[in-house]
Amino acid sequence: MKALRRLRIIGAASGIGAQDAACADGPVAFHRSQAWRELAEHPAIDWGRTLFAPAADGQGRSARIAALCRHLADEVEATLAAGDFPLVLGGDHSVAIGTWSGLARFLGVPSGLLWIDAHLDSHTPESSYSGAVHGMPLACLLGRGDKRLLAIGRPGPQISAAHTVVLGARSYEPEERQFLAQAGVRVIMAEEIEARGFAACLDEAAAIVAAAPAGFGVSLDLDAVDPALAPGVGSPAPDGLLASDLLTAWRWLAGLPGLRGLEIVEYNPDRDRHGATAQLIAALLAEAAAA
Numbered sequence: 001m002k003a004l005r006r007l008r009i010i011g012a013a014s015g016i017g018a019q020d021a022a023c024a025d026g027p028v029a030f031h032r033s034q035a036w037r038e039l040a041e042h043p044a045i046d047w048g049r050t051l052f053a054p055a056a057d058g059q060g061r062s063a064r065i066a067a068l069c070r071h072l073a074d075e076v077e078a079t080l081a082a083g084d085f086p087l088v089l090g091g092d093h094s095v096a097i098g099t100w101s102g103l104a105r106f107l108g109v110p111s112g113l114l115w116i117d118a119h120l121d122s123h124t125p126e127s128s129y130s131g132a133v134h135g136m137p138l139a140c141l142l143g144r145g146d147k148r149l150l151a152i153g154r155p156g157p158q159i160s161a162a163h164t165v166v167l168g169a170r171s172y173e174p175e176e177r178q179f180l181a182q183a184g185v186r187v188i189m190a191e192e193i194e195a196r197g198f199a200a201c202l203d204e205a206a207a208i209v210a211a212a213p214a215g216f217g218v219s220l221d222l223d224a225v226d227p228a229l230a231p232g233v234g235s236p237a238p239d240g241l242l243a244s245d246l247l248t249a250w251r252w253l254a255g256l257p258g259l260r261g262l263e264i265v266e267y268n269p270d271r272d273r274h275g276a277t278a279q280l281i282a283a284l285l286a287e288a289a290a291a
């Protein structure tokens with residue numbers, strides 16, 4: 001009999017990349033929540049480790065984020081090498097640099113990536129208005145940005161632009177849209193979802209990322225969801241996805257054969273209301289484990 005392949009949760013407790021740093025508390029707050037307690041005995045889910053960024057000690061933000069991301073990449077690679085399935089729980093979205101670098105190192109080639117987010121997160125330090133690194137991870141993974149955040153998993157890009165899709169974006173600056181267009185990344189904005197319907201857009205996105213020969217991942221920024229349904233995020237943007245649509249999509253994505261890793265980021269417990277966002281995370285974990 002084949003050994004049970006467990007879903008291994010890796011906490012990435014950093015808010016250094018965000019303007020509101022409270023998402024650093026996300027993994028620990030979730031681990032203590034009632035929502036997690038109801039899942040903790042699940043036979044297919046294992047809370048692995050929670051990683052923290054190193055103390056400042058005179059280091060700048062990028063150096064600390066890079067250190068955490070290297071550690072996270074090692075942890076994701078080790079999880080895959082052990083035959084388990086990694087799910088990274090952030091932390092601000094800059095931790096994605098570590099998650100998907102770990103997958104690229106394991107695969108030896110760039111992966112596909114579905115980036116479900118209200119934002120494009122494709123700034124470079126030169127184009128960013130805020131300077132916040134959580135607005136830059138997708139560009140880093142494609143090979144552009146602060147050198148310390150590049151090539152962590154393998155030389156060159158960590159993800160394949162031709163097999164990367166952004167889904168649900170509605171808040172961005174023109175420079176990042178231009179960058180993604182030049183890179184050849186398919187971006188499905190919220191207004192396109194409105195016009196064509198979520199199911200058609202999801203089908204298209206999944207077909208692109210799942211065509212990546214070595215496999216793909218899904219990075220979910222909780223701010224993709226409407227803030228009325230998932231208020232516990234650091235950079236809310238109105239008119240987001242329905243939580244029910246997201247759960248249906250997630251269930252389906254989690255069952256696709258090429259899926260190699262999952263990530264849920266930007267949970268900000270300070271802004272949650274009545275545990276609604278923690279409940280959504282728990283539901284997403286349960287769906288992933290069922291698949």
Ligand SMILES: NC(=[NH2+])NCCC[C@H](N)C(=O)O
Nearest residue numbers: 093119130132134135172235
């Ligand atoms: N992962 C996020 N919440 N990103 C928000 C980024 C917001 C804005 N575009 C910036 O670069 O500052």
